[in-house]
Structures are given as C-alpha cells and as structure tokens.
Amino acid sequence: MTMMMKLVVVVSAVLLLMADSGMTERILTRRRRMLDNPLHAQGIRDPFGSYCERRGGCCEGRNDGCTMPYLDTICYCDLFCNRTVSDCCPDFWGHCLGIQPPPRGKCERNGHWFHSGATYKENCNLCTCSASGQWVCEQHACLIEQDMIQAVNWGKYGWKAANYSQFWGMSLDEGLRYRLGTQRPSRAIMSMNEIQMNMDNNEHLPSYFNAAEKWPGKIHEPLDQGNCAASWAFSTAAVASDRISIQSMGHMTPQLSPQNLISCDTRNQGGCAGGRIDGAWWYLRRRGVVTEECYPFNPPQQTPAEVSRCMMQSRSVGRGKRQATAHCPNVYSYHNEIYQSTPPYRLSSNEKEIMKEIMDNGPVQAILEVHEDFFVYKSGIYRHTGVNAHKAQQYRKHGTHSVRITGWGEETDYNGKTRKYWIAANSWGKNWGEDGYFRIARGENECEIEAFVIGVWGRITMEDMHSHHHHHGRHK
Ligand SMILES: *[C@@H]1O[C@H](CO)[C@@H](O)[C@H](O)[C@H]1NC(C)=O
Numbered sequence: 001m002t003m004m005m006k007l008v009v010v011v012s013a014v015l016l017l018m019a020d021s022g023m024t025e026r027i028l029t030r031r032r033r034m035l036d037n038p039l040h041a042q043g044i045r046d047p048f049g050s051y052c053e054r055r056g057g058c059c060e061g062r063n064d065g066c067t068m069p070y071l072d073t074i075c076y077c078d079l080f081c082n083r084t085v086s087d088c089c090p091d092f093w094g095h096c097l098g099i100q101p102p103p104r105g106k107c108e109r110n111g112h113w114f115h116s117g118a119t120y121k122e123n124c125n126l127c128t129c130s131a132s133g134q135w136v137c138e139q140h141a142c143l144i145e146q147d148m149i150q151a152v153n154w155g156k157y158g159w160k161a162a163n164y165s166q167f168w169g170m171s172l173d174e175g176l177r178y179r180l181g182t183q184r185p186s187r188a189i190m191s192m193n194e195i196q197m198n199m200d201n202n203e204h205l206p207s208y209f210n211a212a213e214k215w216p217g218k219i220h221e222p223l224d225q226g227n228c229a230a231s232w233a234f235s236t237a238a239v240a241s242d243r244i245s246i247q248s249m250g251h252m253t254p255q256l257s258p259q260n261l262i263s264c265d266t267r268n269q270g271g272c273a274g275g276r277i278d279g280a281w282w283y284l285r286r287r288g289v290v291t292e293e294c295y296p297f298n299p300p301q302q303t304p305a306e307v308s309r310c311m312m313q314s315r316s317v318g319r320g321k322r323q324a325t326a327h328c329p330n331v332y333s334y335h336n337e338i339y340q341s342t343p344p345y346r347l348s349s350n351e352k353e354i355m356k357e358i359m360d361n362g363p364v365q366a367i368l369e370v371h372e373d374f375f376v377y378k379s380g381i382y383r384h385t386g387v388n389a390h391k392a393q394q395y396r397k398h399g400t401h402s403v404r405i406t407g408w409g410e411e412t413d414y415n416g417k418t419r420k421y422w423i424a425a426n427s428w429g430k431n432w433g434e435d436g437y438f439r440i441a442r443g444e445n446e447c448e449i450e451a452f453v454i455g456v457w458g459r460i461t462m463e464d465m466h467s468h469h470h471h472h473g474r475h476k
C-alpha cells in the first residue's frame, strides 16, 4: 500500500466509527419529545408487537427513561406519551390504558372524523389533521381576538370594542400590512418647519366643533381602502376634497380619487403596498387628480397587491393649470376635470393651533400609529390599552397609518373627569367605528396623532368658481 492509500483506509475507518456511534446514540434516546415529529406518522408499525408488556410495565406521569427499543429508535410507556399520540409504544394503549389505540391518521371535530391532511380555518390559523391523528394549528396572532375584545369591554378604558367580519380570519400581521399603508415621514420631512400661527392665548375655541356641521355637504364621508395599504392616498385625497369644497364655498365638491394617486403617483410610492404623504401632496400639486366618480377605487382582489396601470394623465394648459389627457376610465362619468392643491403646510403639535386651523380652514391630515387594539374599536374615546401587555410580542405590534381630523369635543367620564377628544375619519368603511369615524384622546399625542399634522389649500380661481358651479348644479 502506498502512503496515500493507507491514509484513505484510516480515514474511512474513522468515518465509519463516527457514523456508528451516531447510530447508537439515536437508538438509545430520541433527543426531544416533540409534537411535530411523531413516531407513528406513517401509521403504527408492528401494532401487535409487545413493548410495554415486555418491558414489564408502564410509568406514571412523565418518565423519559420509561422506553423500549422500537424499530430504529425508541418508544415510551409513560403516561406523558399519550398527550400527542406521538411517541407511545404500539401496545401502550392496550397494555397500559386498556383502550383501543386512537384511530390512525384520523382527527375528530364536532363529532366527525377527518383524514390526515384535512384542514379547517380557526380564525386566522390553519389547522391540519396530522398523520398521528391530531389537529395541528398555526399559532399566529389574529386581528380579531375574542379575549382582547372582552378585556377592552370589561375594563374601563372609555371605549368599546367589537368584532368586524371584514377583519375576521386575518392575522395581525396581515392587518398591519394591508389595512394601513403610510410610511413614517423621513427625518427631513418630520423636521419640516411648522407654520407660525398668530394665536391669541385668550382666543376662544368652542368645547365642541365638527367640520361636518359647520360645512354641511362639504365634508366627505369615509371611504373603505379594503385590503389595500394606501392610507397615504386615502387620507390625502380626503383632506384635499374637503378643503377644495370649503374653499370654493361649495361651488365644487369633488370627492378626489385615491385610485388616481395609487395608480399614477408611482415615483417612490408603493401603491397598495404603502406610500408617503409628502409624495402624494407633491403629485396633487404638480399633476392633480380627477374625482372618485371618474376614476373609481378598484381594490386588489388578491394579495400581495399589484398596482394597476395609470389610466389618467394630465398636461399643462398654462398658468399652472392642468387638463386630463384621457377620458374617465369608466363609461358612466365624463367629468374629467383635474383638481390640484397648493403646497401643504405643517401645523405645530399644539392642540389649540390644530383646533384653530380646523375651525378656520377645515379638516387636517394626521399620522396615526395603529396598535393591535385599534382594529376592534367600535365607539367611545380611543386610547391604546395594555390589554395585551401580558402576551407575547407577536400580539403587540403597531404600524403607521394616516387619517383626517375633522373636529373635537369633550365628555365627562364615569368618575367625573373631563375627557377631551378629536373626531377623525378613518378609511375602513362606514361600518367600522362610529360610522367610519373614531374619537381619540386629545392633547396628549395619543398614538402620535398630534405629531405630524398637515393642512393644505386647493388651487381655485375665480374662473373655476363659475365654470364648476355649472357642473355642480347639473349633478343635483
Ligand atoms: C389518552 O389519549 C386518549 C385518546 O386521545 C384519551 O381518550 C385518553 O383519555 C388519554 N388517557 C389519559 C390517561 O391521558
């Protein structure tokens, strides 16, 4: 033998030895007694063999030493093995318990038996009948959790929670991924200068104000973004719609199209996968959008959301005004006027200044940090609760959203304390919250609602006031 060959022989012998010792170890102990690695996955082999009997008895409780060799591994004769049907010896049920072994590969549910591989959905989690005859369920945190709703409703949090069928069956992660959709403004945007408001400290602000009552017919109803994470487009379009209607004194009351923004404002924007409000305002100012009637919202049918093609472009017609270059992408509407805004401005986080702005000029846009309990809000003055504080991290998550603040008020709670609130419109449809609106604690930056507040002006000329008045009349 050459040196080389000898070396090869020695090395193979060592490898064989190592393999052999690994084998021995596996025969002696299954390292972990696990649910997802059942011994009888292919059905019970050697079902009439004598194991626990041959061992001379069974063991109480959990006893990891109460084993017998079984095929190329071991099986258990302790009571603990029965919890999962996963690693009991084949004669455990007959010999130790005196009962039939559980039917192999079948799972019971509501009195019916299902074959392995059968599934059912338990809220947001898929349960599968495993080969060992157990339902094995995913363990995601769901958007609607019964115990969270109960904890909110039994506690004195000042608001009530409810189940929403449109959220039922979604996981919390999906809720955060598909129902919000505003990127946190960058640091540069966050440090945008706030406008200076000349506010008299003694300025009288009423204890209750609602834009919908001051400007009837000019404040637009909340829309439903569905499973489209585009609150960036919904909140921007909604605030601009209200502002244009108020500013034109009702000569124009357009409900601006979020879809126009979603499909066409695509530079650095994610459509139904989230976007930025500064980008949305840039687009409204430079390109403009048509109405919802002209360019209706088309929620994505499947997730992840793909952005549909832009169907509406505009071109300059001088003096900063623009005109649509296409017909409305639907056969019912022919009003394809383009609406634009001026540059948005940032308000300070001072509660009084925000109030004065809303009262003088109309609704404002605000960022909102949405926590898990916000999804089940039904009525009252919202505050993030700690009802999930004792739960695992996966049950306590949050994401950034944007909404439209339309007013404020105050209420006396059960122990005589005054509770101040904002009235704000969400974009989760009218069956959510208080007709699509919610109230949230005011003056304490609850969920960052006062952290980044935006106002804007529509771009309206005297000419608009006349020509649009005509259209408006025709609609009625
Ligand atoms: C063992 O499992 C069977 C089937 O799942 C069950 O009916 C029985 O009550 C269990 N016995 C004990 C002692 O845990």
Ligand SMILES: *[C@@H]1O[C@H](CO)[C@@H](O)[C@H](O)[C@H]1NC(C)=O
Pocket (backbone or CB within 6 Å): 144, 145, 146, 163, 164, 165, 168
């Ligand atoms: C919530 O509503 C869904 C569908 O409407 C229903 O199937 C479910 O049982 C309800 N869940 C709770 C926790 O009430």
